[in-house]
Amino acid sequence: MVDWKSIWKPLTLIGGAFLVFFFLPLESSRFSNSIYEALALTRWYAREHVLLCLVPAFFIAGAIAVFVSQAAVMKYLGAGAHKMLSYGVASVSGSVLAVCSCTVLPLFAGIWQRGAGLGPAVAFLYSGPAVNVLAIILTARILGPEIGLARAIGAILFSIVIGLFMHLIYRKEENAKAESAMHLPEPEVERPLWQNTLFFGVMVLLLIFATWGKPVHASGFWYAVFTVKWWFCGVFAALLGGMMIRWMGVKTVKVFLAAAVVLILALAAPHKPLIAFSAGIIAFAILLTTTRGETETWFVSSWDFAKQIAPLLLAGVLAAGFLLGRPGSEGLIPSQWVSNLVGGNSFASNLFASLVGAFMYFATLTEVPILQGLIGAGMGKGPALALLLAGPALSLPNMLVIRSVIGTGKTIVFVSLVVVMASISGLIFGHLAI
Secondary structure, three states, rough: OOOOHHHHHHHHHHHHHHHHHOOOOOHHHHHHHHHHHHHHHHHHHHHHHHHHHHHHHHHHHHHHHHHOOHHHHHHHHHOOOEEEEEEEHHHHHHHHHHHOOOHHHHHHHHHHHOOOOOOHHHHHHHHHHOHHHHHHHHHHHHHHHHHHHHHHHHHHHHHHHHHHHHHHHHHHHHHHHHHOOOOOOOOOOOOOHHHHHHHHHHHHHHHHOOOOOOOOOHHHHHHHHHHOOHHHHHHHHHHHHHHHHHOOOOOOHHHHHHHHHHHHHHHHHHOOOHHHHHHHHHEEEHHHHOOOOOOHHHHHHHHHHHHHHHHHHHHHHHHHHHOOOOOOOOOOHHHHHHHHHHHHOHHHHHHHHHHHHHHHHOOOOOOOHHHHHHHOOOOOHHHHHHHHHOOOOHHHHHHHHHHHHHHHHHHHHHHHHHHHHHHHHHHHHHHOOO
C-alpha cells in the first residue's frame, strides 16, 4: 500500500518552494531593498553582537549548566522556592546584566535547564533587556523624565507580574516540578559558594564591559566608562585566567601564552579591539578543549547551547531585517505605515506599537533614538511607552529561540502577556500624560 502522506508532504514543500521562486518580484525595488536590508542587518548583528555578546553568553550559560548545582537553582529560582525570594533574585539578576533580548537567551536556557521555575525564569528573561538602568536613564534624558520614570516602573513590575502569571497559568506543571525536586539527592559540592560567586561575577562583568555601548553624548560618566571599557575587559580576563589556573587545573604556561597573543594583538591594533577580543575567545576555547575534566565538559555544554540558539537567531534577524529593515531604513513594510498607525492614544495604536516592538529587533539603547524620530513624526506618548515595554524584551529572533527552549504554547502565552500588558500600560500612560 502506498504511503501517500510520505509523498504529498515533500511534494507540497517542493511545489511551494517552486512557486515562491517562480513569482519572486525581483523587478520591485522595495523587494530588492528588503533583501539588502535583511543581509545588512544580519551583517551588522554578526559584527556587533555575535562575538561581543552571544559567544560570552554561551560560555556563561555552559558554565551555569556545569558548575551550578540543580539544587542551588531550585532553592533560589525553583517552582517551590519562596516567591519573594525567587522573583526578587530573577529580576535583580536580569537587570544587572543589561543585555539585549538575544544575549539573555543562552542564560535563560541555562537556568531553565538546571530546573528554574517557569515564573522566575520568565521574570529573568524579561528583566535582562527591559530593566536596563543605562537605557532608562537615556530614555529620561532624551524622551523626557515622565516616560523614563514610566518605563522604569513598568519594566520592573512587568518582570514580576508576567512571571507570576506564567506560574499561575501552568501551576499544575510547576507544582509537579516542585514536588519532584524534593526527591533530588544532595549535590556533591566541587568548590565553595564564594568561589562560584566570584567566578560567575568576573564572567558577567566581562560580558557587561565588552558590550558597553557608546553613549550619545561624548561626555559624562557613561562615556568615561566607555573610553576605558577594554581596560576593564583585560583586567577581568586576567582574573578569569587566574581562576582557571588555580581552581580548574589549566596549565599556567597555556594561560600565559594565550594572554601574550591577545596582548600583542591589542597593542598592535589598539583602534581595532575586536581583533584582540576575537583572539581571546579562540584562545579561551582552546584552553577549555585541551584541558581534561570539567573545562572540557564546560566547552561541550556551551557548544550545545550555541548550536541550538545561534541558527534560530540568525534566521530571525534575517526575517526581521527583510520585513522591517534596520533602524533608519525600510524593509518590506513601509515605515510610513507604522508612523500613521501609532498616532494618538487609542487602544489600537498602543496594540500596534506593542506588536511592532515585539517583532522588531532592537539592540540595547537603539530603541531610544528610533522612538525620538517616531515621536517627531507624530507618535503618541502612550504608544511610545508601549513600544519601550515590549520592544527591548522581545524580537522575532528572540521568540524563535524561546519556543525551542520552553515550547510553542508557553512562548505564545509569554509574548501575548507582554504585548497586552504593554498596550494597556501605554493606554493608561497616554491618558495621564495628556
